[in-house]
Amino acid sequence: MNNVLAVDPQKVPVKKLRSGNAIPVVGLGTFGSDHITPDQVAEAVKEAIRLGYRHIDCASVYMNEKEIGGAIKEAIDAGYCTREELFITSKVWNDAHHRVIESCEQSLQDLGLDYLDLYLVHWPFPNYHAPGCDGDARNPDSVPFKAENYLKTWNDMETLFKQGKVKAIGTSNMTIPKFEATLDKMEILPAVNEMEIHPCFQQEALFQYCVDKGIQPIGYSPIGSPARPERDRTPDDAVDIEHPVVQQIAKRLGVHPAVVCIKWAVQRGEVAIPFSTNPRNYMSNLAAVTSSPLTDDEMEAMKTVECGSRLIKGQVFLWEGANSWEDLWDLNGEIIQ
Template identity: 65%
Template sequence: MKTDGIRPVDPADVPKKKLRTGDEIPAVGLGTFGSDNYDAATIARAVKTAIRNGYRHIDCAAVYGNEREIGKAIAEVIAEGTVTREELWITSKVWNDRHDDVQGACRQSLRDLQLDYLDLYLVHWPFPNYHAPGVGVDSRDPHARPYIHEEYMKVWREMEALADAGLVRNIGTSNMTIPKLELLLRDCRILPACNEMELHPHFQQPELFDYVVGHGIVPIGFCPIGSPNRPERDKTPEDTNPLEDPVIVGIAERHGVHPAVVCIKWAVQRGQVPIPFSVKPEKFMSNLRCVTEDPLTPEEMEAIAGIDRNCRFIKGQVFLWEGAESWEDLWDADGRIRGWER
C-alpha cells in the first residue's frame, strides 16, 4: 500500500454497518464539502491520500462542485492497484435543482466520478427548487417551494428506477424529519437504506435517530465534529461548539486525543456512520484510526448522551419559501409539515 509517509489504517479493522440490501458501509467516511475554504484540487488530493491510507468510504455530492476532480483521484488509485472499485464505497446526492431530472443528475455524477455505479445515492434535501440553482444564501428565493409529498414521491420513483437499473446499489434520504419519512415509508416501493442527517454531541436528534434505526435505516451523521469551519452564513450567536464542551474536553484529555476524535468515537459506538471532513492527513487519519482502538467506556458514552443541546448548525435557511417564517419551518418540529397540507 502506498502511504505517502503516513501511518496507514488497515481497512479490515474499520467496523462496517450492514444495510437492508445486505451491503456493508464502512463506519467512517471522508466528507468532501470544502465549504468556502478548500478548492476541488485540494479535496481530490485528500481523497487520494485517504484511500491510499485506508479510507474506503467517500461522501460526495454534485453540489460540492468537485466530483470531476474526485473522479480523477479515484481512477488513479484504482489504476495504480491500491484498491478495486468493489472495495470502495462511494456516495453521491441529487441536488434540489435536479428533482425534475434525477436520472440525468445521477448519470452526470457517474460520468464525473468515472464510475459505473454508485454504492449510495441520496436525495440531498427534500425541497424542490427547479428554477434558481445556486440562489444566494442571504436572499429569499422567490422560486423556493416547501416539501410537497407528491413531488417528493416522483423523485423517489426515479431513485427506485436507478436502483432497478443497477446504476445505484442503495438509495436513501437526507435532511428528513419523522413526518416526512412516515409518508415516504408509507408510499415507497424500495425503502431508504440510509438517512444522512446532522449528528454531533450537541445535536443528537434522539427521536429521529431512534425512528430511523427502528425502521432499519442506517443513520449517516454529517457535521460529526460540529463543523467548526462552516461558512459564516451558517453561524448564529446561539450556536454552541461541541469541541469546547467540558465533557468532551475531559474525555479527550483522559484518552490523550483531540476532542474531534471523541466525537467520532462516540458517533460510531452509538451506531451512526460519521463522515468527518478534513483535507489534512494528520486529522483525517486520526478520525479513521480512532475507531480501531481505545473505545469510550459506557460511562463516557452516557456522559456524552447527557450533553445534547438540540443545537442545529445546518439550518437550511436558503430553502425557505416566500411566506415561511423562519428556518424552523423546514423541520416540522411539532409534527406538522409547513406549506403542504395532507
Template identity: 55%
Template sequence: MDTATTRTLRTGATIPVIGLGTFGSDRYGPEEVAAAVRGGLEAGYRLVDCAAVYGNEAAVGRAIAASGVPRDDLFVMSKVWNDAHDPDAAVASVRRSLRDLGTDHLDAVFVHWPFPNHHAPHASVEDRDRTARPYDHAAYTALWRALEGLVDEGVVRHLGTSNTTVPKLRLLLRDARVLPSLNEMELHPTFQQPELFGFCVDNDIQPVGYSPLGSPSRPERDRTDDDPVDVEHPTVLRIAEAHGVHPAVVCLQWAVARGQVPIPFSVKPEQYRANLEGALADPLTPDELRAMAAVDRGARLIKGQVFLWPGATSWHDLWDEDGTIPGGLA
C-alpha cells in the same frame, strides 16, 4: 473490511463505519478536495461521500482512480440537488455523477434535501428563493420512483434520504417500493437528534452523520464559554484528556459507538488520518457514552436556505396527513 469496521444495510450489503466527506466547495478548490480523497483512500478510508452540488465530482473521480483502490472495495455515494427534483432531471443528475466519478455504479444516491428549492451559487443562506416550493409528497414520490428505476437498472445500489424528518420518512416508508437504506443528517455531540436517529434505527435506515465534529470553523458557531462548540465542550475535553487523544477523536468515537456513520471532512493529512485511526480505536466506556449523551443541546448548525421559500418562518414538522405543509411552513 471486517465486521468491526462495517455496518450492514437492509440489503445485506455493508458500509464502512466512517467515511470521507467531500464538501469543501465553500473553502477549497476541487483539486485540493481531490488530493484529500486520494490521500484518505491511501490511508485506509473506503467510503466517499459526494454530491453533485459540491462541484468537484470529476476531480474526486480522478482521485479515486489514481488511488489504485479497487472499485469493489469502495462505497461511493452521491446526491441529487434541489434543482433536479423533476424525475427526468434527477435521472440526468445521477448519470452525470456516474460519468464524473468514473464509475459504472453508485453504492448510494441520496435526495439531498426534500424541498425543490434552488439558490444560485454563493447566495446568502438568508435569501429567499421566489421559485421555491414547500414539501409535496406526491412530487417527492415521483422523484423517488425515478431513482427506483436506476436501482432496477443496476447503476444505483441503495437509495437514501437526507436532511429529512420523521413525518416525511413515515410517508416514504409507506409508499416506496425501494425503501431508503440510509438517512444522512446533521449529527454531532451537541446536536444528536435522538427522535430522528431512533426512528431510523428502528426502521432499518442507517444514520449517516455530517458535521460530526460540530463544524468548529463555521463562522456562525457561537464560541462563548457558556455555549461551547463540540470540540471545546468540557465533557469532550475531559474524555479526550483521559484517553490522551484530540477532542475531535472523542466526537468520532462517540459517533461510531452510537451506531452512526460519521463523514468528517479535512484536506489536512494529519487530520484525516487521525480521524480514521481514532474512530476505529478502543471505544468509549459506557459511563463516557452516558456523559456524551448529556452534551446534546439541540444546537443545529445547518439551517437556512433550503427551507426559506416565501412566507416560511419555521421548518418544524407541521404536516397534514397527505404530507403537504399547512400555511407554507416547513
C-alpha cells in the same frame, strides 16, 4: 504526509444496509468550506484512499465531483484498492428533483464510475428552476415539501436502483413527519438517512425512528462543522469540541476532541462522515474506530452534551411565505407548507 499512519481498511467496521451492501462506518466528507479548492479535496481523497479510507461522501452540489473522479481513478490505477472495495455516495441536488436520472448520470460521468454505492436525495426541498443557494439569499424558486412531489422523485431513485446504477438509495435531511407522510407509499425503502448529528445535536428521536425502520443513520458534520460557512453561523451555536465533557474524555485518551466525537458517533450506531483535508486529522478520524472505545460511563456522560444546537439550519431553502428556518424541520410534529 510522512508520519501519518495508515489504517488497515479491513479493521474498519461496516454496517450492512437493507439494500444488501455494506458501508464503512467512517467516510471522508467532501464539502469543504469556501477557502478549500476542489483540487485540495481531490488530493485528500486520493491520499485518504492510499492510507485506508474506502468510503467517500460526495454530492453534485459540492462542485468537485470531476476532480474527485480523477483522484479515484489515480488511486485505483496506483493499486491502492479496487473499485469494488470503495463505497462512493453522491446526491441529487434540489434543482434536479424532476430529473433524477440525468443528475445521477452526470455524477457517474464526473466521478468516472459505472455505478454508485449510494445515491441520496440531498434535501427534501426542491427548487425546480434555479441551481443551489447563493450565500444567504433565499432562492425564489424554492417550494415547500409535498409528499406527492417527493414520491415522484423517489420513484426515479427506485428506477436507478432497479437498473443497478446505484447499489442503494437513501434520504437526507428528512424528519419523522416527512417519513410518516412517505415511507408507507415507497416501493423500496431508504437504506439510510443522512442527517446532522454531533454531540451537541444528537437528534435522539429521529435517530431511534430511523433505527426502528431499518434506515441506517449517517451523521453529517460529526465534529460540529467548525469551518462551516458564515451563512450557517449564529451567536447561539454550541461548539462541540470545546464542551468540557468532550474535552475531558479527549484528555484521558490523549486525542483531539474531534476524535471523541467520531468514537461516540460510531459507538452509538451511526456512520460518520467527517470532512478534512489534513492527513493527520482525517487519519485520526479513521483510526478512532480501531482503537479503544469510550467507557459506558463516558457514553452516558456524552448524553448530557446534547443542547439542541442545529448548525445547518437550511434557511436558504425557505420558500416564499415561510417565516423562519424552523419551518423546515416540522418542530411541532406537522409539515408546514
